[in-house]
Amino acid sequence: MNRRTAEIVLTLSFAMVSFSGAVLGAELPTLNLAQDKDLDAANWGEAAKVDEKDCRALKAGKTGTIPLAVWWGDGLRPAENENFTAEILFKDTAKDPIKVDAFAGLPGRYEVHRIGGLKDGQWKTARVPLPWDMLMRLPEKKITELYLYAPAGEDVPVASVTIVKGDPAKDEEAWEAETRAWVARVQGDKRTAAKSAKPEGQAELPDAFKDKKAVPFTHGYVVMIETNTLPKSAEVGAAVKLRMALNEIEPAQFGVYANGVDLKSVRVALDPAGLAGDGGKLEAQVELFAAEYSVVKGGKLYPQRLWPAYPVEIANGQSHAFWINVTTDTATAKPGAYKGKILITENNEPAGEVPLEVDVLPIKLLTMNEAGLDLGGCVSGLLPAHELNMKYQNNHNSINLWYSGFAPGIVKKSATEFDLDFTIADDFMKRLKASGIRNFVYFLGGDPYGAPDTWHLQRELYRYVHYDGKDMMEGRKEFIQKSTAAKDKILPELRALYVQWTKKFMAHAKEAGWPEPILTPFDEPAKWSQDQNRAQVYYYKDKNGHDHMDKIKPNDQKSFLEKLKADGIEPEDLGQGGAGAWIKPQFKDACAAIHEGWPEARIYGSIHHAGPGIVFLPDIEVFCTNAIHEDRDLGNKVRAGGPTKTFWQYSGGGDSAEPAQGRYNFGFFFGAFNSRGSLCWAYNWGARFDTSSGDNWLYAWTTPYSVARAPFWEGMREAWDDRRYIETLRAEAKKAGPEKEKETEDLLNGIFDAAVGSRTGGGRDTVNDFWARSKDPEALDTQRAKIADMILKLKK
Numbered sequence: 001m002n003r004r005t006a007e008i009v010l011t012l013s014f015a016m017v018s019f020s021g022a023v024l025g026a027e028l029p030t031l032n033l034a035q036d037k038d039l040d041a042a043n044w045g046e047a048a049k050v051d052e053k054d055c056r057a058l059k060a061g062k063t064g065t066i067p068l069a070v071w072w073g074d075g076l077r078p079a080e081n082e083n084f085t086a087e088i089l090f091k092d093t094a095k096d097p098i099k100v101d102a103f104a105g106l107p108g109r110y111e112v113h114r115i116g117g118l119k120d121g122q123w124k125t126a127r128v129p130l131p132w133d134m135l136m137r138l139p140e141k142k143i144t145e146l147y148l149y150a151p152a153g154e155d156v157p158v159a160s161v162t163i164v165k166g167d168p169a170k171d172e173e174a175w176e177a178e179t180r181a182w183v184a185r186v187q188g189d190k191r192t193a194a195k196s197a198k199p200e201g202q203a204e205l206p207d208a209f210k211d212k213k214a215v216p217f218t219h220g221y222v223v224m225i226e227t228n229t230l231p232k233s234a235e236v237g238a239a240v241k242l243r244m245a246l247n248e249i250e251p252a253q254f255g256v257y258a259n260g261v262d263l264k265s266v267r268v269a270l271d272p273a274g275l276a277g278d279g280g281k282l283e284a285q286v287e288l289f290a291a292e293y294s295v296v297k298g299g300k301l302y303p304q305r306l307w308p309a310y311p312v313e314i315a316n317g318q319s320h321a322f323w324i325n326v327t328t329d330t331a332t333a334k335p336g337a338y339k340g341k342i343l344i345t346e347n348n349e350p351a352g353e354v355p356l357e358v359d360v361l362p363i364k365l366l367t368m369n370e371a372g373l374d375l376g377g378c379v380s381g382l383l384p385a386h387e388l389n390m391k392y393q394n395n396h397n398s399i400n401l402w403y404s405g406f407a408p409g410i411v412k413k414s415a416t417e418f419d420l421d422f423t424i425a426d427d428f429m430k431r432l433k434a435s436g437i438r439n440f441v442y443f444l445g446g447d448p449y450g451a452p453d454t455w456h457l458q459r460e461l462y463r464y465v466h467y468d469g470k471d472m473m474e475g476r477k478e479f480i481q482k483s484t485a486a487k488d489k490i491l492p493e494l495r496a497l498y499v500q501w502t503k504k505f506m507a508h509a510k511e512a513g514w515p516e517p518i519l520t521p522f523d524e525p526a527k528w529s530q531d532q533n534r535a536q537v538y539y540y541k542d543k544n545g546h547d548h549m550d551k552i553k554p555n556d557q558k559s560f561l562e563k564l565k566a567d568g569i570e571p572e573d574l575g576q577g578g579a580g581a582w583i584k585p586q587f588k589d590a591c592a593a594i595h596e597g598w599p600e601a602r603i604y605g606s607i608h609h610a611g612p613g614i615v616f617l618p619d620i621e622v623f624c625t626n627a628i629h630e631d632r633d634l635g636n637k638v639r640a641g642g643p644t645k646t647f648w649q650y651s652g653g654g655d656s657a658e659p660a661q662g663r664y665n666f667g668f669f670f671g672a673f674n675s676r677g678s679l680c681w682a683y684n685w686g687a688r689f690d691t692s693s694g695d696n697w698l699y700a701w702t703t704p705y706s707v708a709r710a711p712f713w714e715g716m717r718e719a720w721d722d723r724r725y726i727e728t729l730r731a732e733a734k735k736a737g738p739e740k741e742k743e744t745e746d747l748l749n750g751i752f753d754a755a756v757g758s759r760t761g762g763g764r765d766t767v768n769d770f771w772a773r774s775k776d777p778e779a780l781d782t783q784r785a786k787i788a789d790m791i792l793k794l795k796k
Contacts, residue, residue: 028084028163029071040065050091050157051123057155064148064158070137071163076105076427078132080385083166083705086146088126089159092116096151097182100128103145105136106382107406107424111688112704113175114182116156123159129171129704130163133384133431139423172705176307179703180292183689187295190692194301197228199317203257204233214256214263214344214351217319221253222660222777224303224711225321227293231257239355240342243785245363246330248721249394251714254354255319256344263314267345268322268354275326275338275358282358283332288342291321291711295692296656304655304691305701305708323714326358335362363728363791368397368720369438371727372676374648375666375720376400376441377683382428383702388435390707395720397436400679402443403456408505410464416496418465420504422512429514439515441604441622441679444590445522448579449533450551452483455522455586458490461497473539473547477574480537480549484575487582489589498590502597518622520604521590528584529612535578540564540571551578584615591619606650606679610634617641624648624679632756635673649673652681653699653712655691660777662699662715667722668783669759669774672752680716722780725787732794740794747790751783 033039034047034054043064045057058064072078090098097117104110112134115126137144150156184191209215217231218238244250256266268288275282290312291303303321314320324342337359344352368375376398382405383391391399406428409421432440446454453459459479467475482491490498502519509517527533535551538560542548550571552560564571591603602621607613610630614637617623623638628649631637638647649670653662666678686696699710707713726748733744758775774780 027071028165029069030160030162031066031068032160033158038067045155048157053089053091053123053157053159055091055157055159057157058148058150060150060155061152062150064150066146066148066161067143068146070142070144075137076139076423077136080132082132083168083171084130084135085164085166085171086128086130087162087164088115088128089123089161090116090126091123091157091159092118092120093154093156094151095119095153096186098151098156099149101147101149102130102135103138103147104134104384105424105427106134106384107428108381109145109147110134110381110384110702114179117151117182117185119154127171127174129166129168129175131166131168131384131386131704133386134704136424136427139421168705172703173308175704176708177310179689180307180310183292183294186690187692190295190299191301194295194299195227195315197301199228199230201230203230203259203317204236205231205259206233206236209236209259212352213259213261214266214314214346215259216344216352216354217255217257218354219253219255219321220778220781221251221323221714222663222780223658224291225253225255225319226303227301227315227318227320229255229319229321231255231319239357240324241357241359242324242326243359243361243788244326244328245361245365245725245788246328246333246335247365247367249325249327249717250358250721251718252324254322254324254342256314256322256352257319258314258316260316262316263346263351265311265345265347266314266320266351267311267348268309269343269345270356271341271343271353273340275340275356277336277338279334279336282328282336282338282360283334284329284358284360285325285327287325287327289323289325291323293320294689297691297693297696299692300656302656304710305689306711306714307708308706324356325714328360330364333360335360361788361792362795363788365721365724366728366731368395368724369436371724373720373723373727374398374439374677375680375716376439376678377680377699378402378685378697379405379683380685381405382424383684385431385435386705387700387702387707388431388437392436394713394717395724396716398439398441398677399432399437400441400443400683402446403460404443404446404454407456407460410460412465415466415468418461418497418500420501420508422508426512429509429512433513433515437515439518441518441520443520443523445520447523448525448527448583449535451522451577451579451583451586453480453537453549453551453577455483455590457501457521458483458494458498458590461501462491462494465497466493476549477539477572480574480577484537484577488585490586490593495589495593498593499597502594502601506598506601516602518602518604519594520606520620521587521594522583524606524608525583525587525616526607526609526613527579528581528587529609530579531581533579534576537574537577538571539574540569542569543567553578587616588619591616602644602646617645622646622648622677624650624675624677626650628673632673635675646677647673647675648677648679649675650679650681652697653710653716655686655696655698655710655712657699657710657712657715658777659711659715659718660774660780662712663719663722663780664755664758664774664777665719666716667719668751668755668780670719671723671726672756718780722784722787725784725791729787729791729794732791736794744790744794747786751786754779754783 043062097114217235288309289306294304444457462479463475604622682697686698699712701708
């Protein structure tokens with residue numbers, strides 16, 4: 001579980017240590033920036049005295065890179081659980097938060113905090129956590145690096161940076177609180193506008209609660225409590241009830257309604273007496289969370305993130321969501337009925353309580369691996385070890401990686417030979433395997449709408465091995481021009497390199513004991529059927545000298561060219577790419593090259609149309625679709641291809657998707673088609689914590705020692721718990737004999753028919769809206785209860 005399960009307030013610290021400014025002989029370094037002569041003068045000002053403090057100013061709009069002499073010895077990282085904090089003395093002159101990155105080897109720099117941004121002119125000491133799994137030396141060097149990003153407007157004076165031992169619990173709590181604070185500041189007027197929504201109707205308060213300021217109420221967790229959710233009479237004062245197996249995380253939601261007054265500093269906590277029953281105390285982990293209401297795309301205020309319980313403010317007439325997770329382990333938990341209570345305080349004074357009842361069943365669920373199921377989410381870059389552990393504990397036993405975000409370094413030997421640098425890859429794969437994650441889907445290319453520029457492995461092999469020049473942009477252009485001219489297959493001079501790369505990558509993975517790589521040439525090859533999405537590829541530099549590689553569809557070309565002409569820009573036409581029929585033979589040839597390089601390799605395909613997609617069945621082993629509505633027999637067709645073929649399904653969610661969407665879509669709905677695994681688009685692709693604008697596909701946010709999860713994270717875990725219940729039931733029925741197996745399948749078929757029949761009318765656009773939703777999400781618990789009851793019946 002998460003190592004602390006609380007919040008974090010991070011004050012801002014940013015470990016900057018460089019050579020000439022470091023204090024020699026100290027156990028941990030201190031850097032006085034005014035004394036450091038190694039900082040880049042293009043980004044840092046001269047040594048100066050500001051308010052009697054020696055410092056250097058980070059120039060407005062610039063990124064300051066700080067080389068830091070490694071202090072932890074010879075390893076790539078500090079020892080496991082050897083954590084640090086950087087304390088930074090700076091003057092807060094910025095009008096927006098200052099982003100702080102560290103070289104984390106994930107695979108490069110990684111955001112570790114945002115600090116300041118009050119523009120109050122005050123000198124402050126900020127604390128930035130540097131946990132062991134988010135800090136790495138630059139390979140082959142004796143330094144690490146930290147990066148400070150100054151917003152446009154004013155320079156930011158920085159006096160000193162001191163590295164100290166970290167305190168995970170304290171640092172996490174501070175970091176979380178500071179993160180919520182800066183997000184609230186930058187959303188500012190957006191939150192004010194979003195908060196204007198008023199509750200509809202009246203709260204239904206029983207007589208015993210009409211005079212209570214803080215009114216607790218239960219609420220099913222599949223749909224979140226929003227600020228304008230009003231309690232119903234049957235919910236007020238009712239017990240939170242959970243029914244669970246011996247090895248499961250089971251959630252519940254409850255709310256607190258502000259009745260007649262604003263509530264300040266509302267906290268929730270488990271009664272110290274814990275959960276007890278006739279057999280004694282329940283040995284289980286109980287985690288309490290409070291929702292953060294943040295503005296999401298479209299201007300809506302939504303309970304976007306669940307943080308370890310922190311004090312919240314609740315305006316009069318509004319509600320706030322709280323969440324509870326109970327985690328059992330077969331090594332400690334015993335079946336039985338247990339009771340306890342959740343205590344509510346306001347301003348540290350008792351304000352109410354919520355009865356808590358937990359029924360632990362004598363059922364041990366199969367794990368995801370034991371059940372033969374796989375779940376992965378698409379990750380931007382790589383993740384730290386503590387997050388991998390949490391993902392696995394929450395049923396994510398696979399992961400989806402992209403060449404564009406993570407790739408072994410290519411080391412050229414000649415135009416036909418190269419080596420691969422696995423330094424960072426080996427470090428990550430070691431953590432991945434230790435977490436329990438057993439495989440990863442590796443996208444060697446991206447969306448065909450950007451082809452051939454998005455065939456990333458091909459492009460990089462061309463640029464860094466075959467290409468003779470030094471200008472990598474020219475190599476990129478050359479690759480695109482040649483590929484758009486060669487429509488039916490990988491460039492001949494590139495194909496041998498592709499095969500060679502596959503051999504080297506897969507052989508190393510096997511020798512190093514990595515989780516299984518499942519390769520795919522590029523995403524969604526069934527877009528070969530979309531000739532309307534062909535695109536002309538243009539290269540140009542804008543007025544500021546920035547490179548652009550734009551893919552323009554036919555209907556947009558005229559306006560695009562006219563705009564550039566008005567700006568005095570003449571783009572280079574690199575040929576016609578994008579989607580369309582030409583990508584079908586390209587995908588097939590790439591699959592053949594992978595199998596030539598490593599015959600045992602499993603190849604994955606994201607198949608977003610049934611008819612145009614089934615043509616790839618001979619080429620791939622893992623057939624994953626979001627288009628089951630186009631052909632409900634698609635899974636059977638895939639399985640009919642032989643024992644090497646595996647049927648998966650994919651969908652997505654996001655930072656404002658309800659838990660119901662994840663639970664229904666990936667659970668009973670996908671289960672109805674017996675798909676054995678899933679990809680989720682996407683896990684953490686987005687703008688970090690402020691997702692009020694732009695496109696964001698994410699349901700988790702990395703924190704220094706934990707993960708801030710969207711409600712959809714919870715729904716996803718529960719979906720795969722539903723699948724674990726299904727497979728556990730099948731295993732028990734198999735033990736009981738053919739008659740019970742038939743009875744079990746009859747029960748499951750009834751549940752599956754109901755799940756498919758309850759799908760809403762939307763969610764059938766396989767590109768822009770492929771999220772299946774249920775008309776009756778509350779029925780999901782009823783369906784699981786039927787399965788659990790059948791397991792208990794078979795075990796008697």
